[in-house]
Amino acid sequence: MVIVLAGLIFGKSVWITFCQWQAERNLQSRDAEAALSWISKAYQADSQNTETLLILARAHRRAHDVEPAVKYLKMLFKRAGPSEELHREQWLVEAQVGDLTNLEQHLADMLIDPRGHAQDICETFVNSCILNYRFHDAIRMIEVWQADFPNDPLPHYYHGRILEHQGDWENAANEFNAALKISPEHIPSAYNLARVKLSHNQVDAALENYQQCTKNQKEHAAALVGIARCLRMKQDADAAREVLKQAQQVPEQQRLKDFRTVGDPAYVARNAILLELGQLELSSGNYKQAVSDLEEAIKLNPKDRKARLALADAYRGSGMLEKAEQQIQIVQKTQQAIKRLDECFDLLQKDLDNADLRAEIGQIFLEHISENQGVVWLKNALYYNPQHQQAKQALDDYYAKQRSRATQ
Numbered sequence: 001m002v003i004v005l006a007g008l009i010f011g012k013s014v015w016i017t018f019c020q021w022q023a024e025r026n027l028q029s030r031d032a033e034a035a036l037s038w039i040s041k042a043y044q045a046d047s048q049n050t051e052t053l054l055i056l057a058r059a060h061r062r063a064h065d066v067e068p069a070v071k072y073l074k075m076l077f078k079r080a081g082p083s084e085e086l087h088r089e090q091w092l093v094e095a096q097v098g099d100l101t102n103l104e105q106h107l108a109d110m111l112i113d114p115r116g117h118a119q120d121i122c123e124t125f126v127n128s129c130i131l132n133y134r135f136h137d138a139i140r141m142i143e144v145w146q147a148d149f150p151n152d153p154l155p156h157y158y159h160g161r162i163l164e165h166q167g168d169w170e171n172a173a174n175e176f177n178a179a180l181k182i183s184p185e186h187i188p189s190a191y192n193l194a195r196v197k198l199s200h201n202q203v204d205a206a207l208e209n210y211q212q213c214t215k216n217q218k219e220h221a222a223a224l225v226g227i228a229r230c231l232r233m234k235q236d237a238d239a240a241r242e243v244l245k246q247a248q249q250v251p252e253q254q255r256l257k258d259f260r261t262v263g264d265p266a267y268v269a270r271n272a273i274l275l276e277l278g279q280l281e282l283s284s285g286n287y288k289q290a291v292s293d294l295e296e297a298i299k300l301n302p303k304d305r306k307a308r309l310a311l312a313d314a315y316r317g318s319g320m321l322e323k324a325e326q327q328i329q330i331v332q333k334t335q336q337a338i339k340r341l342d343e344c345f346d347l348l349q350k351d352l353d354n355a356d357l358r359a360e361i362g363q364i365f366l367e368h369i370s371e372n373q374g375v376v377w378l379k380n381a382l383y384y385n386p387q388h389q390q391a392k393q394a395l396d397d398y399y400a401k402q403r404s405r406a407t408q
Contacts, residue, residue, distance in 0.1 A: 153179035271300035287317035355385035
């Protein structure tokens with residue numbers, strides 16, 4: 001009804017232009033959800049408008065929804081044929097899933113003439129470099145990004161994530177604090193700063209940062225889990241349970257989004273609440289309930305080492321020693337694989353073009369950590385060596401298994 005009235009008052013073309021402008025404005029402020037709301041109104045008014053199709057693709061990409069982004073780019077190509085704007089968006093979509101081939105080839109031209117999307121280009125490139133473990137290239141881009149946009153918190157945030165991954169906790173915290181100084185409401189920086197503090201057993205400081213997240217978004221699922229973890233460590237089990245109940249009430253799609261926006265992958269988000277519930281019951285000596293929660297957590301994420309270790313403890317507490325030993329054996333096998341993964345990462349820093357190492361990393365991820373990340377690394381191996389048989393076979397086996405699951 002609102003769309004019809006607006007169309008009658010302003011005229012259809014003016015209304016569409018207004019919606020497109022609002023969508024682009026929201027994308028500039030990094031509010032993909034609001035952008036999608038506005039551009040969807042334009043699409044309802046005219047589903048063939050080429051600018052609308054382009055913005056729809058861009059908004060879905062920025063919302064990390066790659067499939068609809070690809071769909072609208074295909075519709076745009078069918079409607080208007082190839083164009084530079086379409087190619088640019090296509091290269092950014094490819095980079096979003098870890099394929100930097102085309103974006104890297106055209107990066108200089110895109111940054112010389114960014115057409116209002118310089119920060120988006122920088123962020124997409126940095127994200128893709130991180131996916132491909134190309135931290136040096138990511139940091140070089142971050143330096144350019146930071147120099148051109150000193151009031152943007154994201155260069156500091158991404159630099160902090162890289163430093164955290166490299167084990168440089170102090171400088172990672174400094175970068176997250178720098179981002180928060182620019183933008184005190186930046187939830188990802190507050191959340192990751194809390195995680196750094198928690199890793200150093202600074203529970204009260206971590207709790208304060210997690211609570212800072214919930215001040216900016218009342219029911220932020222990832223932050224609520226963090227708050228519960230701090231309360232558990234402070235031995236306030238009742239308060240932790242109440243916070244986890246709040247987290248459970250957040251709709252699933254919103255939960256996944258909350259974890260994704262702070263940099264946690266989907267496989268972490270899927271079982272985070274149940275894992276924390278299980279650990280809470282375990283620390284309270286409620287072994288039967290802990291077993292129930294942790295078994296469910298492992299069903300949602302079978303590759304979760306932390307959940308399996310906690311489940312082994314819960315089985316022991318329940319007197320199920322054989323089951324506990326089975327979990328320990330799985331964890332030991334995973335730890336051996338992760339030790340080799342760390343070795344591969346160290347070797348890769350000295351030989352970034354090594355397709356064999358990238359394929360091995362992909363297989364370790366696929367089997368022990370994350371199927372999605374495994375696929376990214378295997379495809380990346382094929383970028384460096386299109387004929388790499390190990391990577392090809394691993395991908396063929398993975399997709400065959402996926403098809404088999406779909407038909408069951």
